[in-house]
Amino acid sequence: MAGTIGLTSAWTWRSLETPVPLVDLDRLEDNIARMAHHVEARGLALRPHVKTHKTPWIAEAQLAAGAQGLTCATVFEAEVMASVTNEILLAHPPVHAEKLRRLFALPDHLSLIIGVDSPDAVGMLQKAAEQWPRPVKVVAEADVGLKRVGLRNPTDVLQLAQAIGRAPSLEFAGIMFYPGHLKGATSDQSEGMLRLNQDLHQMCETLRRAGFPPAVISGGSTPTAPRFGELADLTEVRPGTYVYNDRTTVSTGACDLRQCALTVSATVVSTSVQGQAVVDAGSKALGREPHEGLAGYGEVLDHPEVVVTRMSEEHGILDLSSVTWRPRVGDLVRIIPNHVCIVVHLNDVIYGMRGEVVERGWEVAARGRGYCP
Numbered sequence: 001m002a003g004t005i006g007l008t009s010a011w012t013w014r015s016l017e018t019p020v021p022l023v024d025l026d027r028l029e030d031n032i033a034r035m036a037h038h039v040e041a042r043g044l045a046l047r048p049h050v051k052t053h054k055t056p057w058i059a060e061a062q063l064a065a066g067a068q069g070l071t072c073a074t075v076f077e078a079e080v081m082a083s084v085t086n087e088i089l090l091a092h093p094p095v096h097a098e099k100l101r102r103l104f105a106l107p108d109h110l111s112l113i114i115g116v117d118s119p120d121a122v123g124m125l126q127k128a129a130e131q132w133p134r135p136v137k138v139v140a141e142a143d144v145g146l147k148r149v150g151l152r153n154p155t156d157v158l159q160l161a162q163a164i165g166r167a168p169s170l171e172f173a174g175i176m177f178y179p180g181h182l183k184g185a186t187s188d189q190s191e192g193m194l195r196l197n198q199d200l201h202q203m204c205e206t207l208r209r210a211g212f213p214p215a216v217i218s219g220g221s222t223p224t225a226p227r228f229g230e231l232a233d234l235t236e237v238r239p240g241t242y243v244y245n246d247r248t249t250v251s252t253g254a255c256d257l258r259q260c261a262l263t264v265s266a267t268v269v270s271t272s273v274q275g276q277a278v279v280d281a282g283s284k285a286l287g288r289e290p291h292e293g294l295a296g297y298g299e300v301l302d303h304p305e306v307v308v309t310r311m312s313e314e315h316g317i318l319d320l321s322s323v324t325w326r327p328r329v330g331d332l333v334r335i336i337p338n339h340v341c342i343v344v345h346l347n348d349v350i351y352g353m354r355g356e357v358v359e360r361g362w363e364v365a366a367r368g369r370g371y372c373p
């Protein structure tokens, strides 16, 4: 299979050179199935964001479990995922001539839904659709509190919907939003979800009253997944991180530690400084992603009190000051990263294991931008 790394059956995860990302395949499969059931039980469509795994066979597993299509952030992700799906939502405004050219050159079997938040972006899409005709659905991106992209005011959302409606080659499909501002404990999201539900409803009603009923109302994230049912107007959800989960997801309560499928295996290379051990996984293996309320950049599986407190590019410093555990030079440790999507993006190859045995390895096929003019 394309992108699969050949393995002999003799490999256990302990024999793989470190640092190396390992995926517990049982956990991955459970995570995929659990989210699919959760979403289906709430009468919603699932459109997982592939930015977490960037891997076609995992997207295929998500689709086989009931996802109706995929979400991509980059055109390269869409190019790679075109081999496994018929429908992609591009959740990032394609505001560049080359991006637009590549987007419109995607295989014809792909239905495209594109999120934008400005009349400028609508104009660019319209021009591209005239130059390279193909059906394109467009969703207006709403800002529901993150203040990243999207329109806050329902009237502005309506005006954007009208601009899409006026573009002869584009079809207005609805709205999308990303509740990235709700990143605390799921149990503390009541007020935020209530507000989001009201804001969303107001936007939808404004659109409906003006003759622009939003068929697609697409939103959601892994930290808000347990509360998807509280958003009355929602039609589909786009969680991404849930396939692997990470320390951040655990901190929200949206999963527990046993549902973290990806760890980075690292070797202790030095214990020369008292009170610490140094592993061969630094910022180029773990990513340097701080997280509010979490100490360090990752924690050791089975020793959650031990965190990676400092990093160089190829060195990770484990703080042992609060534990009696003393790993020795040559020992292997597995680290749960703060933000798993970054770890995936930093690695060419990932290995999947069941128990101790490495069952498969794969290239992170949609990693990078895939751009070669």
Ligand SMILES: Cc1ncc(COP(=O)(O)O)c(C=O)c1O
Binding pocket: 049, 052, 071, 091, 177, 178, 220, 221, 222, 223, 238, 239, 240, 241, 242
């Ligand atoms: C636009 C958009 N949709 C969906 C997601 C998925 O969120 P999560 O990874 O928390 O599931 C993201 C994450 O960055 C996003 O930016």
